[in-house]
Amino acid sequence: MPIGNVAQVLRLVRSNIRGLKPYVGGAQIISYAEWAKLNQNESPYPPPPSVRAVGNKFNEPGFLNRYPPGDHKELKGRLAAHLGLAPEQITFGNGSDEVLQNVALVFLDKGDKLAYMKPDYSMWPVYEQLTGASPRIIDLPDDYTLPVDRVSAERPKLVFFSNPHTPSGTLTPIDDVRRLCEELFPNIIVEDEAYADFAEGNSLKLLEDCPNLIVTKTFSKAFALAGMRLGYGLGHPSVISQIDAIRLPYNINAATYAVGLAALEPESIEYYDGMIRLIKSERNRLRGSLENVGFSVRPSHANFVLAKTESPEMAEMLYHGLAKNNILVRYFSDERLVDCIRITVGTPEENDHLIAEIGELLG
Ligand code: PMP
Numbered sequence: 001m002p003i004g005n006v007a008q009v010l011r012l013v014r015s016n017i018r019g020l021k022p023y024v025g026g027a028q029i030i031s032y033a034e035w036a037k038l039n040q041n042e043s044p045y046p047p048p049p050s051v052r053a054v055g056n057k058f059n060e061p062g063f064l065n066r067y068p069p070g071d072h073k074e075l076k077g078r079l080a081a082h083l084g085l086a087p088e089q090i091t092f093g094n095g096s097d098e099v100l101q102n103v104a105l106v107f108l109d110k111g112d113k114l115a116y117m118k119p120d121y122s123m124w125p126v127y128e129q130l131t132g133a134s135p136r137i138i139d140l141p142d143d144y145t146l147p148v149d150r151v152s153a154e155r156p157k158l159v160f161f162s163n164p165h166t167p168s169g170t171l172t173p174i175d176d177v178r179r180l181c182e183e184l185f186p187n188i189i190v191e192d193e194a195y196a197d198f199a200e201g202n203s204l205k206l207l208e209d210c211p212n213l214i215v216t217k218t219f220s221k222a223f224a225l226a227g228m229r230l231g232y233g234l235g236h237p238s239v240i241s242q243i244d245a246i247r248l249p250y251n252i253n254a255a256t257y258a259v260g261l262a263a264l265e266p267e268s269i270e271y272y273d274g275m276i277r278l279i280k281s282e283r284n285r286l287r288g289s290l291e292n293v294g295f296s297v298r299p300s301h302a303n304f305v306l307a308k309t310e311s312p313e314m315a316e317m318l319y320h321g322l323a324k325n326n327i328l329v330r331y332f333s334d335e336r337l338v339d340c341i342r343i344t345v346g347t348p349e350e351n352d353h354l355i356a357e358i359g360e361l362l363g
Helices: 006-010 049-059 073-083 096-107 124-131 148-154 174-184 204-208 237-245 254-263 266-292 312-324 348-362
Strands: 090-093 113-118 134-139 158-162 188-192 213-218 231-234 304-308 340-344
Touching: 049 254, 049 266, 073 090, 073 254, 090 096, 090 237, 096 124, 096 158, 096 188, 096 213, 096 231, 096 237, 113 124, 113 148, 134 148, 148 174, 174 188, 174 204, 204 213, 231 237, 254 266, 266 304, 266 348, 312 340, 312 348
Parallel strands: 113 134, 113 158, 158 188, 188 213
Antiparallel strands: 090 231, 213 231, 304 340
């Protein structure tokens, strides 16, 4: 005899979790050899050989059966040296997603005012529902830059925004970020810089003056390590220690930890710099080719471009037509983006293939 009905159990779920819509990412595929996967802003290139060689460590005594370092001391030290910051200003997460969630859990109580932009990263509503915060959703202007005055006017306890902005690739200037930090002080500004390694600037120097600023970054994009899940948050040491206090024990696994160390070796950084240069030059070439077929494409400071086509029907036709030809791009149902496709910058061959297929589909 069952001891009761599951509906009775489900009634115990917190009310803000009951309606939570989980994150839905871009489609994933099995054979990378047969597909051009241009839908999740990953790197089309593998990380350098020295980083891949970390795989051999699985055979070292203790590597798999012992817990990894829990204080992240060596990794913090190496990243701090790379960024020109102090190790105490860094917290690591299982992807920057985990850091962003930790920030939400540290600062947001049920009913607290949380501001985020639309369109922007699709995890903002998830953190809203997870914490039960009260959302202020701000429509971005047509140029997708951060509307500082409108955000300030809402007086949120915390604001999330991506910079470079996703999915447009637009960069909000550092002076605007600084003004937002000043106007909202002491309330919290969370700047998601997942793509900033592809931009000409970032907000790291604001960390000196703005103890209410938290910047998150990732190894998933420019470091070509999406599969390893390593991200980090940067802020004032006292704020970072609050975030670190709620980290799960050993949240960075042994393989990811070792890969992170290898990725920060000087010769790896040199390799990544070359890769970033290549992706940026392909980004500009891709934008030009997409404009040549009649799309409007905003200048992008990330590793993707947002192409506005003639109509929602055309965007949808291209999405499906490209998928039939083994090319995945991102298509959004959001009303502001229905006539757009977002394309991750691929290898030169993938980008040529994409442009040729778009030409065919447009007849
Ligand atoms: N922010 C933005 C804007 C993203 O697109 C992503 C990737 N989905 C992330 C954060 C999270 O990246 P990760 O967890 O891989 O560091």
